Structure formats: structure tokens, C-alpha cells
Amino acid sequence: MQAIVVGAGVIGSSVAYRLAQAGAEVTIVEERRPGGGTSSVTYAWVNACEKLTSEAYFRLNFAGRQAHEDMLAEFPGADWYHRPGVLQWQDAEAEAGGRDGTDPLAKLQQLIAWGYPAEVLSLDDVRKLEPEINPDAIGNVPVIHYPRDGWLDPVPYSGALITAALERHGATFVEGRVDRLVLAGERCTGIELADGRTIEADVVVNCAGRWLNDIVQASEHRIPLAPTLGIVAYTPPVGAPLRSALRTPLVNMRPDGGGRFLLRSNELDRLLASDEGALPSHPQAQELMRRAIKTVPALRNVDVEAVRIATRPIPKDSYSAVGPVPGLSGYYAVVSHSGVTLGAFLGEVVADELVHGRERNELAEFRPSRFFN
Numbered sequence: 001m002q003a004i005v006v007g008a009g010v011i012g013s014s015v016a017y018r019l020a021q022a023g024a025e026v027t028i029v030e031e032r033r034p035g036g037g038t039s040s041v042t043y044a045w046v047n048a049c050e051k052l053t054s055e056a057y058f059r060l061n062f063a064g065r066q067a068h069e070d071m072l073a074e075f076p077g078a079d080w081y082h083r084p085g086v087l088q089w090q091d092a093e094a095e096a097g098g099r100d101g102t103d104p105l106a107k108l109q110q111l112i113a114w115g116y117p118a119e120v121l122s123l124d125d126v127r128k129l130e131p132e133i134n135p136d137a138i139g140n141v142p143v144i145h146y147p148r149d150g151w152l153d154p155v156p157y158s159g160a161l162i163t164a165a166l167e168r169h170g171a172t173f174v175e176g177r178v179d180r181l182v183l184a185g186e187r188c189t190g191i192e193l194a195d196g197r198t199i200e201a202d203v204v205v206n207c208a209g210r211w212l213n214d215i216v217q218a219s220e221h222r223i224p225l226a227p228t229l230g231i232v233a234y235t236p237p238v239g240a241p242l243r244s245a246l247r248t249p250l251v252n253m254r255p256d257g258g259g260r261f262l263l264r265s266n267e268l269d270r271l272l273a274s275d276e277g278a279l280p281s282h283p284q285a286q287e288l289m290r291r292a293i294k295t296v297p298a299l300r301n302v303d304v305e306a307v308r309i310a311t312r313p314i315p316k317d318s319y320s321a322v323g324p325v326p327g328l329s330g331y332y333a334v335v336s337h338s339g340v341t342l343g344a345f346l347g348e349v350v351a352d353e354l355v356h357g358r359e360r361n362e363l364a365e366f367r368p369s370r371f372f373n
């Protein structure tokens with residue numbers, strides 16, 4: 001089977017690698033560098049504990065964690081998946097079931113019932129684990145510890161998978177921008193690049209993330225997206241005051257390699273009006289740094305060094321969209337938020353469906369067809 005994979009982000013690289021490994025003749029088309037899209041501007045927490053709105057979605061993301069462990073085992077020496085644990089706490093309002101409507105202890109019970117490694121820590125335990133965290137930033141609320149959680153480095157991951165698809169499994173990499181799908185009636189037969197080249201295949205797998213619909217001519221084949229902006233601030237290298245990742249009402253922060261810290265916040269993301277002005281002076285970046293200092297006072301003399309703003313590829317109802325698009329055979333879309341968590345698993349199941357023809361139940365609730373009724 002000949003397959004074209006459009007986009008080599010964390011999802012496209014996973015899909016291309018697994019397809020090639022399963023025996024497909026794969027051509028990957030990427031206009032930037034592998035991992036250079038949204039996958040290069042992300043918190044990259046590989047988790048299912050933030051995905052409790054639907055059990056099927058939780059299970060999909062839980063499988064995503066396992067798939068990353070399996071993937072790592074196939075790449076001896078790879079160090080793109082870090083799992084020192086994640087600490088999460090809520091403010092008093094949220095604890096009372098207020099602001100975001102979640103009760104952290106009810107959430108914990110649900111997670112434990114579903115087999116997710118999670119526990120509550122006392123302030124003393126937190127101090128022993130992460131002595132630099134300011135206890136006042138936590139207050140009198142439960143701290144949930146996910147001892148096996150962590151984050152991925154999506155760019156090295158994507159690069160390594162693309163290299164392996166090429167070197168181990170004979171895939172081809174084409175640098176260039178896909179302009180459009182090539183159609184013959186109700187069948188997609190390949191793609192046309194912006195420079196006029198065409199490539200034919202039995203199936204085109206669209207992993208172009210936030211740009212998914214740009215190559216799809218007909219509106220009836222476009223998956224509705226509800227993208228959101230996210231801003232990430234990076235510090236310069238500092239003398240490692242923290243090992244774990246933090247998910248807190250003020251700021252989410254974690255080490256980002258070489259002593260750097262990566263900072264972000266959903267609340268501050270919601271204030272973004274555009275993706276312009278991604279500079280250290282950006283007001284949200286400055287606020288992220290202030291919040292990080294409140295949380296870890298050892299950062300008090302540290303300034304923001306770099307800022308990035310990205311657009312999340314999110315299907316309109318917030319859940320993944322993976323599968324054929326009605327009315328267009330030979331075309332298969334894979335678009336999702338939480339793509340870092342899900343990438344490795346989506347690679348597995350997409351390859352299973354397309355190469356072995358085994359329809360995967362895990363995807364039943366996440367088909368693009370739900371948007372086309």
C-alpha cells in the first residue's frame with residue numbers, strides 16, 4: 001500500500017513511522033522541519049489525568065502514555081520522554097468545587113478507580129520532594145502527585161521517528177508545501193505540491209495539524225476546528241531548583257532541558273488576541289515570570305529569555321478526529337488536541353487500520369464522520 005503522510009509533527013511522524021514499519025510504502029511531505037509546527041511550542045505533558053470529561057477520551061490518552069513507553073523501548077538511548085512526576089494543586093475556590101467545577105479529591109478518586117497512578121501529598125512530602133516550592137503558593141489545598149507522569153521533547157521525538165521511518169523502513173521524505181488533494185470524482189488519488197509536483201498514493205493521511213483544512217478544497221470534506229492560541233515563555237539556564245512539572249492555578253512550569261524552564265498558563269492564554277509580538281517583553285510572558293517567581297522564589301533574578309505563541313489544532317467539539325472523511329475515499333484525517341500525549345498511540349492504531357484493515361474500537365467515538373451528519 002502506498003501512503004502519503006502530510007505533516008511531520010508529533011502526530012505525523014508517529015503515523016509515518018508506524019505505517020512504514022507495518023509495511024506501507026510511505027512518503028512524508030513536510031514544508032517546515034519535523035516537529036517545527038505546534039509540536040515545537042507546547043507544554044508536552046503526557047497525561048490522561050486532565051482528560052476526565054469522557055471515559056473513552058481518558059482511555060485514549062491513557063493508551064497514549066503506554067504507547068510512548070513502548071515507543072521509547074524501540075529506540076535504545078533515546079531520552080525524549082522525561083518522567084520525574086507532576087505536582088498539581090488547586091486554589092481554594094476550585095477546592096470548593098468553584099471556578100472550574102472540579103473537586104480535586106473526587107478527581108483523584110476517579111483516577112485511582114481507573115488505574116491512574118496518583119496520590120495526595122502533605123506539605124511536608126512536597127517540601128521533601130521539591131524544597132524550592134513556596135508553601136504560600138500552595139496554601140491549604142490538596143496537592144496531587146502523579147509519580148509516573150512527565151513530558152516529551154516533541155521535536156527530537158519527531159526527528160528520530162522520521163529518520164527511523166526513512167532508514168529502517170524505506171520511507172521517503174519530501175520537503176515542500178502540499179497545495180491540495182488530487183481528486184478523481186469521490187476519490188483522493190494523491191497530492192499536488194505548491195511547486196506543481198504531484199504524488200500519487202492509495203491513501204493520503206492528513207496530519208497537518210492546525211493547517212489541516214488548508215489543503216482540502218471542498219468545504220464538505222473539512223473537519224471543523226476550534227483552534228486556540230497558547231503562549232509559552234522560556235527562562236535562560238538556571239541552577240535547577242525544580243525536578244517535577246507543576247500544574248497550578250498560577251502557572252504550569254517544568255524543566256525544559258539544559259537548566260531552562262518552560263512557563264505557561266491557560267488563564268493567560270485566554271487573554272491572547274493574536275500570535276504576534278512573541279518577545280520577552282510580551283505582557284503575558286512577563287506575568288508568567290512573576291507567577292513562576294511566586295511559586296519558586298529561587299527564580300527571583302531570572303528574566304524571560306524567549307517566547308513562542310502557537311495555535312492548537314482542536315476539532316470543534318474538543319475531541320480527536322481520526323479516520324476517513326465521508327464522501328472522499330483514499331483520504332484519512334488525524335487531528336487532535338493533546339497530540340503530544342496521543343501521537344505514539346495514534347500512530348499504532350492508524351497503521352493497524354490502514355495497513356491491516358483492523359477497525360480500532362478505541363477510535364469509535366472519535367471519527368470525523370460525527371461532524372458530517
Ligand SMILES: Cc1cc2nc3c(=O)[nH]c(=O)nc-3n(C[C@H](O)[C@H](O)[C@H](O)COP(=O)(O)OP(=O)(O)OC[C@H]3O[C@@H](n4cnc5c(N)ncnc54)[C@H](O)[C@@H]3O)c2cc1C
Nearest residue numbers: 007009011031037038039042044045178209230338339341
Ligand atoms: C501552549 C500549548 C500547550 C500544549 N500542551 C500540551 C500538553 O501538555 N500535552 C499535550 O499532549 N498536548 C499539548 N498541546 C497540544 C499539542 O502540542 C498538539 O496537539 C500537537 O503538537 C499537534 O501535533 P500535530 O503533529 O498535529 O501538529 P504540528 O506539530 O503542527 O504538525 C503539523 C505539521 O504539518 C506541517 N504542514 C502543515 N501544512 C502543510 C502543508 N500544506 N504541506 C506540508 N506540510 C504541512 C507543518 O509544517 C507541521 O510540521 C499544547 C499545545 C499548545 C499550543
